[in-house]
Structures are given as structure tokens and as C-alpha cells.
Amino acid sequence: MKYMRRTAGYTWTDYKTNAQIAKELKITPILDKLLEYKRSWIQHVNRMPRNRLPRVMKHYSQLAEGSTEEL
Numbered sequence: 001m002k003y004m005r006r007t008a009g010y011t012w013t014d015y016k017t018n019a020q021i022a023k024e025l026k027i028t029p030i031l032d033k034l035l036e037y038k039r040s041w042i043q044h045v046n047r048m049p050r051n052r053l054p055r056v057m058k059h060y061s062q063l064a065e066g067s068t069e070e071l
Contacts, residue, residue, distance in 0.1 A: 001018045005011065008021050022029075048055045 001021075004018070004021050004025060004027070005016075008025055010016050010021060045054045045058055050056075
């Protein structure tokens with residue numbers, strides 16, 4: 001946040017919140033970027049043929065704990 005304050009031209013005595021400064025500098029929160037990347041990856045996997053490992057693993061679920069079924 002120090003870098004953002006310096007970039008915006010504020011000091012800690014200016015009583016600006018970090019959220020206000022981030023909004024002023026139009027900085028996208030990292031969680032939004034991660035969600036965007038995740039959506040993009042899922043779309044990429046969905047376009048793959050059904051036999052590709054990433055697409056197969058997308059629908060994978062483990063057996064319940066204590067299950068007596070044999071594979």
C-alpha cells in the first residue's frame with residue numbers, strides 16, 4: 001500500500017483509506033483477477049475433447065471415506 005500511496009501522491013497524514021486510493025487508481029483487486037483466470041481456464045478445459053485428462057479430471061470425485069467398493 002505504500003507504493004499506491006506514493007503513486008497517488010498521498011502520505012499517511014492525508015487520512016485516505018487504502019480502498020479509496022485503490023479505487024482512485026483504478027486497481028483491480030487480486031481476487032477478481034484470480035476469478036477471471038479461473039473462469040478462463042474452465043472455458044478452455046470445456047473446449048477440449050472429452051478424452052483429454054484435464055476435462056476428465058474436472059468431473060472426477062473421490063469415493064466416500066470408508067467405502068468398501070473395490071476399483
